[in-house]
Amino acid sequence: MRVALVIAAKERGKTTLTKKLAHGIIKQAGAKGVHLRLLVYDTTGQWGVPYERWEAFAERMIDARNAVVVIEEATARLNSRHYSNAVEDAFIAARHHRCAFFLMFHSLRSVPEYLLNLTDDIYFMRTNDNPGTVARNYTKWPAIYDAWSRAQTAPKYTPVHVAIDG
8 A cells, every 4th residue: 555645735625635535545445345444633623533642543553454544634743753663664564554544734844754755645735835945855856846846836726646656
C-alpha cells in the first residue's frame, strides 16, 4: 500500500478529497475480496468518528494491518516536535502491513523531510507557502516543486497529483 500526503491551505478541500481517495481504496479492495478497515484521527469532526487522544490513536495506527489510515491535522502531529520512531516505522511498513496512509498538511513547509522521503503520492491544492521559500527548499525534488507550482494557479478545490518514484 502507499503513503500519501494531501497538502492545502484551510478550506481548500483536503478532507473531501481524502474521503474520496480513502473510500475508493476500500471499495477497490472489497471488489477483490479484501476487507480494509478505516482508521481516522479526526480532530475536525468531519469524519463522524469519536475524538481520540493522539497517543491512543498512534498506538492503534502502529499496530494496524489491512487498513486505510487517515490523519487529519497532521501538521500538528507529525512534525519535528512530535517525532516518533514507531510512527515512522508504521509508514515504512505500509506495504508489508497492507496499509494506506493519508496525511493531511496545511503547507509544504509543514511536512518533515523524513516524510517526504517515505511518500508515494502527494496531492496538492493551493497552499499559503511562500514561493521564495519553496523555490529555495524544494528544488531538490523537481517533481514535488513542479506539482506544488501548478497547484498554486489551479482552480480552487482542484488537486494536482504527483507520484513519487522511490
